[in-house]
Amino acid sequence: MTSTAALQPDPARITACTVSRDIQNFDLLIEDMETELGESWGDLAFEDANGFFGQPDAENLEFIAIAVDDQDEENIAFVGEIIRNAKKHGIKVVVIAEELSPIALHQLMRGGADDFVPYPLPEGALHEAIERMRQPEPVAAAPAPEQIAEAPNAPAVSKSDRDGVVLPVHGLAGGVGASTFAVNLAWELSQAMKKTNKRVCLLDLDLQFGSVSTYLDLPRRESVFELLSDTASMDTESFMQALQTYNTDLHVLTAPADILPLDLITSEDVNALIDMARTQFEFVVIDMPSTLVQWTEAVLSQAHVYFALLELDMRSAQNTLRLIRALKSEDLPFERLRFALNRAPKFADLSGKSRVKRMAESLDIDIEIQLPEGGKVVSQAGDHGLPLAETAAKVPLRKEIQKLAVSLYELSEATAEAANA
Secondary structure, eight states: OOTTTTTSOOSSOOOEEEEESOGGGOHHHHHHHHHHHTTSEEEEEHHHHHHHTTSGGGTTOOEEEEEEEGGGGGGHHHHHHHHHHHHHTTOEEEEEEESOOHHHHHHHHHTTOOEEEESSOOTTHHHHHHHHHHSOOOOOOOOOSSOOOOOTTOOOOOSSOOOOEEEEEEESSTTSSHHHHHHHHHHHHHHHTTTSSOOEEEEEOOTTTOOHHHHTTOOOOHHHHHHHHTGGGOOHHHHHHHOEEETTTEEEEOOOSSOOOGGGSOHHHHHHHHHHHHHHOSEEEEEOOSSOOTTHHHHHHHOSSEEEEEOSSHHHHHHHHHHHHHHHHTTOOGGGEEEEEEEEOOTTOHHHHHHHHHHHHHHTOOEEEEEEOOTHHHHHHHHHTOOHHHHOTTSHHHHHHHHHHHHHHHHHHHHHHHHHO
16 A cells, blocks of 8 residues: 555545555565455555644544664654654554664653564564554552551562563573573562562572572472462462562562472463463563473463573574574564573673674574673672672672663553553
């Protein structure tokens, strides 16, 4: 469709529009829009969008799909203005992004976009985004006069129906620092939200050698095994009873006391566990086993961002390649992976930075997060059962994780504000 033809008076009511520099660059989007909406959609150029929202033809618009690529980054502020104008007119916005930098995408989401889908479009991704946008806004429940009393050191049950962000952390080789990253990311998120009533949960799903309890000096409870072995009867109270609090700010489900087979739990169990955690917490950080198991797919499907940690070595490179190949062969959403390089080269190490670039190019991935070497203070913090913020707050590794946590919190807040606007 062209911007002229699609918006002419037509028997079909226009309920959606694509907005782009040139829609012909997004042929898969055209196909999916026709599949979802038939003739009830049109196309607008960037310069025509703002003027169109106030016209009578736009009265029935449910949403717009803004299609952008790396060539649009120089005009990203103008694209953000289109998003804000659409929201003012009560129009939902989904961003279709191809090779857009994380900073530019962050800017668009903070501008009020309701959803994001990568391009080329995964199978069914646009349909799912449209269904999410069409869901009615949740009605906030009236606050209860008091919270339900729990066992000592167990967090209180929340009366509100939250919708937490799921952030799994997966080490692509042994010793890459996945558990250290998961523990400190969860702690920094809890500190970023300390002055609010928002909460963070850390789930240790490495049932055999999970070390979250060691890194936070928490006991391993038998109630964890009881919860995992019978999720069918799990309710809010039993779930919260199995958790512990660290310094009253972070809520933790440790690994069981004994080494258990990873197939003790199924995909249904994991989905039930994550669904329960999401109703009680704004962020759910999951420390994953390095092994791929049957329920890894369930976690990946629930994840908003799936952090994959690697190092600058051959084993990490080979395992990354094998992981991507496995996910693609099963048609799983591998685009949710966000690669984090631990023990990254220092700023002045040009040779090391060149190796990082070559590694990313050879694997055809973007290494979006680079974590500096932490040194002995990292192992010392783990031995003492303390986050880095409490033992070595000024080390570069801690500062990098803190920046990431703050950005995740701000993005979540901006998305929530846009949804409530």
